[in-house]
Amino acid sequence: MGFQLTADGFAKTIDALKEHYLIYAPVLKKGTGRFTDTDIVRYDFVNEASEIELERKSDYAFKEFLTPLSETLLFFTEDQVKAADIPDKPVLIFLRSCDLHAVRRQDDMYLNNGWTPDWFFKRRRDLVKFVLIGCKKSYQNCFCVSMGSNRSEDGYVFSVETDGDGFACDVPDTGFVPFFAAGQAADIKPSYVTKNDFEVRVPDQVPGAILKHALWDEYSSRCIGCGRCNYVCPTCTCYTMQDIFYHENGKVGERRRVAAACMVDGFTNVAGGGEYRKSQGERMRYRVLHKISDHKKRFGENMCIGCGRCDDACPEYISYSNILNKVTDAVENLGKEVQ
Ligand code: SF4
Ligand code: SF4
Known part of the structure; x- marks a missing residue:
């Protein structure tokens, strides 16, 4: 109706x-x-x-x-916890x-x-x-x-x-x-588009060889690691936790969940000084393959929904949709090399 x-x-x-x-x-x-x-x-x-x-x-x-980009989840005292x-x-x-x-x-x-x-x-x-x-x-x-x-x-x-x-x-x-x-x-049905200005191709499967492909190197110099692409993305879900202790009483405070970004410095830092993905190229590889391969393996569909906000927001004019087409070309070429 x-x-x-x-x-x-x-x-x-x-x-x-x-x-x-x-x-x-x-x-x-x-x-x-x-x-x-x-x-x-x-x-x-x-x-x-x-x-x-x-x-x-x-x-x-x-x-x-x-x-929320920053959300207080709970407040704590020495012996009590209250959800916000x-x-x-x-x-x-x-x-x-x-x-x-x-x-x-x-x-x-x-x-x-x-x-x-x-x-x-x-x-x-x-x-x-x-x-x-x-x-x-x-x-x-x-x-x-x-x-x-x-x-x-x-x-x-x-x-x-x-x-x-x-x-x-x-x-x-x-x-x-x-x-x-x-x-x-x-009698109303919601309008929807049937054609965008350009098409994006996504590979059905991503072979392991794509991890070492030279296509990622470009982003080590172009991407400045600002994380805008993560913060505007409706499907990015990573977060970090922060415990804030109040000055007046250091045993009282609040726990916050704060949005984290895989493109930003520190995301893969671990105890002992290790860092899993140091270059922006490696971080881009992780972000892209998470959206079109890793999530699909677990939940049966691509994570990216094609809103294009990451392209809109990038100060370096890096186009995520172009990267997807480049990855698809690379996967197809790898397939030809194997034959
Ligand atoms: S196009 Fe995909 S990766 Fe980019 S912001 Fe939208 S959902 Fe996220
Ligand atoms: S918005 Fe652009 S420059 Fe900033 S982290 Fe994302 S890809 Fe890199």
């Missing part, structure tokens, strides 16, 4: 939803982009429909509610199809990747339902079609996209139909 709404009608829908949910959505932050006088689209809690950015791709990912509070209201997260596919990658890493689900992730995840933003066009650097994340047929309570001066919403979850009382019933 779907609805056509005027701008005023959609504002009423959001107002009604706000009574029951926190709304977490992409928001245009004017003048706070990477360069002077540039804008950025980041996730934030919104109070009204007009704050939700539906036309531009977000520069950062929805994951910052589920796994999180919102006590359910949360609606607005996101595009590629990001809805990224949710499954997050779930696999935090809920299905060990002897028990991550308790701190799960309590946030249990609060969340998703609203799909329809994609009427492909954005710069997107390669969702190649990664099969361009379309989502389920996993959302309703969809939304602009339609002329109004909005079009598909509402598969009948529990949400009452929020659309200001709308006109219509």
Whole structure:
């Protein structure tokens, strides 16, 4: 079931939803982009429909509610531990199809990747339902079609996209139909793209010989190890732990989970002064093969969903999608050498 709404009608829908949910959505932050006088689209809690950015791709990912870049998990005293509070209201997260596919990658890493689900992730995840933003066009650097994340047929309570001066919403979850009382019933399906500006090829299997391939060397000189590509990625899940002790009483403090980045110095440092991946080329190799090989071996699908945010964010104009095509070429050439 779907609805056509005027701008005023959609504002009423959001107002009604706000009574029951926190709304977490992409928001245009004017003048706070990477360069002077540039804008950025980041996730934030919104109070009204007009704050939700539906036309531009977000520069950062929805994951910052589920796994904040820095999150206090618990407070401790000498003999007591208390989990930090999180919102006590359910949360609606607005996101595009590629990001809805990224949710499954997050779930696999935090809920299905060990002897028990991550308790701190799960309590946030249990609060969340998703609203799909329809994609009427492909954005710069997107390669969702190649990664099969361009379309989502389920996993959302309703969809939304602009339609002329109004909005079009598909509402598969009948529990949400009452929020659309200001709308006109219509047959709506969310828009999705069927073609991006370029295609990316990913090898089915990656032979061990690719680890020593010369293609990685280029990144030892080009990549500056800033980690932007990791922090904007909706599927990067690595973190480190920090215990903060308060000055007044050194036995009291808090434990934080802080996002970590495999491209940044120190990620592979170990006790005794060892470091597993010293060069940026080795770090790039790890990042790329983790996204298109290691995750697939464990969970049956590529980790990368083709959002292109890493390409958007890289100050050195390193294109991850180009690297994937280079890896695929290298794998094919290695196959020919063996024959
Ligand atoms: S690796 Fe790049 S394109 Fe793939 S999901 Fe992460 S940010 Fe998006
Ligand atoms: S954003 Fe670019 S320069 Fe920065 S770590 Fe990633 S690939 Fe390297």
